[in-house]
Amino acid sequence: MGIFRRHKCALMAIVALLSLWPSEVCAKKKAQAPQFRIAACDWMMLKRQKIGEFQLAKDIGADGIEVDMGPLGQRQLFDNKLREPHFQTLFRHTADSLGISVPSMAMSGFFAQSFLKRDNYRELIADCLQSMQVMGATVAFLPLGGSGTQWQQPGSERTEMVSRLRDVGEMALAQGKVIAIRTQMPAEESLRLLQEVGSKGITIYYNLQDAVDAHRDVSSELRTLGAENIAQIHASLTDSVTLDKDPRIDMRCVRKTLRKMKWTGWLVVERSRNAKDVRNVRGNFSTNVAYLRKIFQ
Numbered sequence: 001m002g003i004f005r006r007h008k009c010a011l012m013a014i015v016a017l018l019s020l021w022p023s024e025v026c027a028k029k030k031a032q033a034p035q036f037r038i039a040a041c042d043w044m045m046l047k048r049q050k051i052g053e054f055q056l057a058k059d060i061g062a063d064g065i066e067v068d069m070g071p072l073g074q075r076q077l078f079d080n081k082l083r084e085p086h087f088q089t090l091f092r093h094t095a096d097s098l099g100i101s102v103p104s105m106a107m108s109g110f111f112a113q114s115f116l117k118r119d120n121y122r123e124l125i126a127d128c129l130q131s132m133q134v135m136g137a138t139v140a141f142l143p144l145g146g147s148g149t150q151w152q153q154p155g156s157e158r159t160e161m162v163s164r165l166r167d168v169g170e171m172a173l174a175q176g177k178v179i180a181i182r183t184q185m186p187a188e189e190s191l192r193l194l195q196e197v198g199s200k201g202i203t204i205y206y207n208l209q210d211a212v213d214a215h216r217d218v219s220s221e222l223r224t225l226g227a228e229n230i231a232q233i234h235a236s237l238t239d240s241v242t243l244d245k246d247p248r249i250d251m252r253c254v255r256k257t258l259r260k261m262k263w264t265g266w267l268v269v270e271r272s273r274n275a276k277d278v279r280n281v282r283g284n285f286s287t288n289v290a291y292l293r294k295i296f297q
Helices: 002-031 052-059 085-098 121-135 156-174 187-197 208-213 218-225 251-261 281-296
Strands: 036-041 064-068 104-106 139-143 178-182 202-207 230-234 265-269
Touching: 036 281, 052 064, 052 085, 052 281, 085 121, 104 121, 121 139, 121 156, 139 202, 139 230, 156 178, 156 187, 156 202, 178 230, 187 202, 187 218, 202 208, 202 218, 208 218, 208 230, 218 251, 251 281, 265 281
Parallel strands: 036 064, 036 265, 064 104, 104 139, 139 178, 178 202, 202 230, 230 265
Antiparallel strands: none
């Protein structure tokens, strides 16, 4: 009887340990999740809303792809395939089958057009948020370069920009998403803008190129903005050479800064193409992705 009790106790102990195993494995996997993940912009790889962008992202070694909403031009809305059920299913299935994430959707049309002059700006943002829902993205990239610079100073344009950003920020927040803006301004001014807007749905899409071109210190700017205010980072520079050959930035220093800030997220390659071979998409982007992996992962 004593032997039976001992075996029974041992069996119960094993069962108890096995019951804990799945949660321990999940916790271990979560702990091993990378702090930084690498993606690339589809429009800069000449694959804007083309189904081949997912295979290309895999081929260049990226973890994900930033999908653009399509051009605007004289259109009322973006030239966006993801409003159509057929393309919604096709794009999502292809991305999932290849293991390629879509961390963000971009509204690159606003590089050339003013966010302030579009009367239907809410409709455009709603279109983007819907497409994000389809692809599982959480960040919308909104460049403000097409809006000029007058809004950066006190006045009616500034008031209108703040109002519009607050409006669309709350739209995004209601869906559990954020709109990350590229202001091209120094970090202190970008932070001041966020404070004026006052919506947690508006954050910063930090672009290394803007700081380097303006001879600003990247690490100092990152610290000024703070981890909580940076949704994603465009980790590339103005076209000249690929990142591994570019003396204009110390990526190891950037990595060290981001780790100290405990920032985690996506580093997205936009440019840093070899100016002598600018259309060599696979060569330029695979080199940049491999270099970022070497430094950050």
